[in-house]
């Protein structure tokens with residue numbers, strides 16, 4: 001099966017990226033963001049003066065790799081990052097992007113993440129959009145766990161079925177009909193057939209999916225993949241457990257809280273998250289951080305020496321809270337809202353990525369507790385001693 005997956009990504013490196021665009025923008029997201037990694041895996045207390053060893057497993061054309069390497073370089077962290085992917089064509093794009101940004105300290109390898117443990121022991125392993133393409137995803141998770149240094153952890157993204165409704169019947173039909181053709185012939189046949197499907201087809205009515213409109217690689221990845229399985233929350237729980245891993249948190253955690261719908265009291269944590277997935281119905285990927293089960297650790301709670309970082313301009317967010325008592329935004333494509341007492345605005349405006357909780361409010365502050373709960377739930381506030389850029 002790996003041969004089929006490799007040949008797809010040799011023909012269509014995904015996502016499609018032009019190294020020249022590195023001069024214009026940095027692609028950002030979850031996982032792969034050092035602030036997030038610190039918050040969810042190291043309690044917001046990683047000592048960044050120590051060298052950081054990371055593996056980007058199935059790094060593709062480099063989105064996660066470039067974000068991680070660039071942000072660590074901006075922060076002046078001594079980092080050694082290993083990239084590995086089955087597809088050499090993808091690797092060439094990732095290499096050119098790193099070169100365009102003059103990022104050094106990256107070791108580029110072609111091969112399988114199943115061999116991760118032979119590559120070193122890593123503080124962090126990034127694996128975004130890959131494990132659902134393995135014949136045995138649990139073996140992939142286990143291979144990554146085996147490559148962690150003590151105290152390390154994994155950032156992952158795997159597909160979720162409910163938000164991808166309509167995709168899997170089409171993948172099955174297209175592969176049955178066109179599997180014997182070349183990649184480019186498959187693509188043109190599938191595009192032509194898609195145009196003949198009834199308007200009520202769940203895929204055509206699914207507003208959460210757009211990759212098929214964003215170029216050939218996107219179309220192929222979404223609708224012609226030969227090895228693709230999505231995980232419901234409970235299936236992911238079983239897979240992590242089988243691999244000896246514990247979930248640190250989904251990102252954003254609040255998306256998986258049935259309390260959003262005013263229900264769920266009394267459910268176990270996994271039941272609650274599974275219920276939120278069922279009620280929401282639009283979650284198309286699960287993003288999260290995981291650690292070895294034997295090393296499970298708590299997420300940060302407000303403490304005086306922690307340094308909070310806001311994912312957005314503090315002045316604007318504070319103004320919204322001060323005037324409206326609420327902040328509306330989109331989180332990973334989902335509409336979301338935070339309600340907070342307007343007095344908390346004077347705490348929010350002090351968040352600058354350098355000041356500690358003690359300096360801003362004092363860990364025992366009720367106002368800070370409210371800010372912490374509301375913002376960390378939506379992954380808008382992370383603790384880390386990493387300096388902000390500039």
Ligand SMILES: C[S@@+](CC[C@H](N)C(=O)[O-])C[C@H]1O[C@@H](n2cnc3c(N)ncnc32)[C@H](O)[C@@H]1O
Pocket residue numbers: 002005006009014015057058059060061062063064084085086087090111112113114127128129130133134221
């Ligand atoms: C959907 S792309 C995701 C790329 C990248 N992580 C991102 O998020 O943009 C999946 C990538 O996983 C790679 N891949 C699949 N199976 C792999 C394996 N066993 N070992 C290493 N890479 C693999 C593919 O070649 C492809 O580049």
